[in-house]
Amino acid sequence: DVKVTQSSRYLVKRTGEKVFLECVQDMDHENMFWYRQDPGLGLRLIYFSYDVKMKEKGDIPEGYSVSREKKERFSLILESASTNQTSMYLCASSSPGLTTSRYEQYFGPGTRLTVT
């Protein structure tokens, strides 16, 4: 079974703090993604990575950065947390091979971040 784990299920941080969200997958997937999910706005892509040290901006990258130093690990960094970054953060991974689909993505359980 594909397993994607995220470092915390719930996190409470103060405005201005630097926040690290960690994601690890154990299926040797090349692609990894960070999304946020908000009521009424659905799922929105923040960043994705298609290889170690490679990253691409998604739809809403402002206020976030990412790091992928190892294939299995993809970190999302909130440089200076703000209240509008309170959300559910979801990590996903997929394999881009010719016989599998990029959109067959496997998600972690999510981190519910509250910024006060």
Next chain:
Amino acid sequence: DAKTTQPPSMDCAEGRAANLPCNHSTISGNEYVYWYRQIHSQGPQYIIHGLKNNETNEMASLIITEDRKSSTLILPHATLRDTAVYYCIVRVAYGGADGLTFGKGTHLIIQP
């Protein structure tokens, strides 16, 4: 990407087959139909995808009409744990450069 239309909610009795419809009348030839679900407070879960042939895996079956304008996800023996929001999306399988986006989906409630 092709737009999809799903009923907002459905009920199904435990142990019966749950049939979830999806309309995608503007689907293009190279677009696949994907199904995901999201159980409350959990991350989305990939279920199945297909192009034009019917597909089956350990979770569900996917029936796509011959004209590909609609599809049905079938959970053969629904359990209470299948209560979730089910999302149907249509995407090109390969070479895409963006992430997943879900519509409103169908809230499936399995009744005991």
